[in-house]
Ligand SMILES: [Fe+2]
């Protein structure tokens with residue numbers, strides 16, 4: 001676009017930002033990083049082909065959702081089923097049978113961050129898929145057969161016997177661990193800090209209300225969101241938190257402080273090195289050391305957790321650690 005052919009509404013003589021972008025796909029902190037300065041020619045380098053929706057290729061259809069729609073919230077039972085697919089991927093299934101998958105993972109399509117996952121995310125069918133943010137280890141929504149795609153949803157979604165509240169905040173930045181991956185964002189010319197951060201360092205947390213249980217999907221959110229975010233969450237019963245031995249997203253202390261503030265009944269560590277799911281190339285470590293220092297903890301041997309509001313009502317910050325246990329199929 002030249003200056004004399006501005007788009008409607010583009011006035012006052014300001015030139016469009018002429019930044020040079022290296023579009024590396026949704027990388028773990030490096031996607032769409034601005035390169036160079038404002039005085040270089042606008043240029044785009046696409047390391048991966050841009051793909052549109054692939055929903056038309058999905059073998060499933062919306063018959064299950066239609067059945068739930070007609071059932072008018074007739075939940076069978078009171079159980080919330082949580083299936084862990086490794087990293088930060090969870091499937092929640094409500095008593096009525098509505099299934100939601102959060103943060104399916106994939107490898108960085110640009111290759112910039114290396115291979116994190118030796119296997120593909122299992123091909124599964126769900127009613128809705130959601131992603132907290134546009135990093136490759138959270139956003140493989142096209143790898144899932146889902147009737148609804150609620151990508152980075154902000155605000156309320158209500159259907160059947162579930163209500164989801166998407167609360168917009170920001171990704172963690174200055175990681176306390178040895179691997180300062182945020183420095184790479186800076187090296188490639190971007191300002192990672194709000195309000196100027198690139199979009200891939202936004203993060204949506206999801207509060208899921210189902211079966212009388214309030215579950216918070218943290219994603220890679222920062223440890224110190226503003227008060228309005230804490231207020232939007234309110235009481236949390238089940239808290240997922242990305243803490244691993246390398247402190248890639250949150251430190252042990254930050255994790256402890258969040259747990260102390262929210263006082264959830266159940267805490268589920270995420271985003272750690274997991275045999276059979278993630279690779280040493282992630283630089284992640286297991287979460288054992290963080291879990292070990294907690295007062296109440298249990299190591300799970302089944303990737304499926306079935307909770308009821310009554311069953312967890314007396315729990316106090318009880319850590320449920322999946323370790324190397326994960327679902328590898330439907
Ligand atoms: Fe991330």
Ligand SMILES: [Fe+2]
Nearest residue numbers: 135137138220
């Ligand atoms: Fe992540």
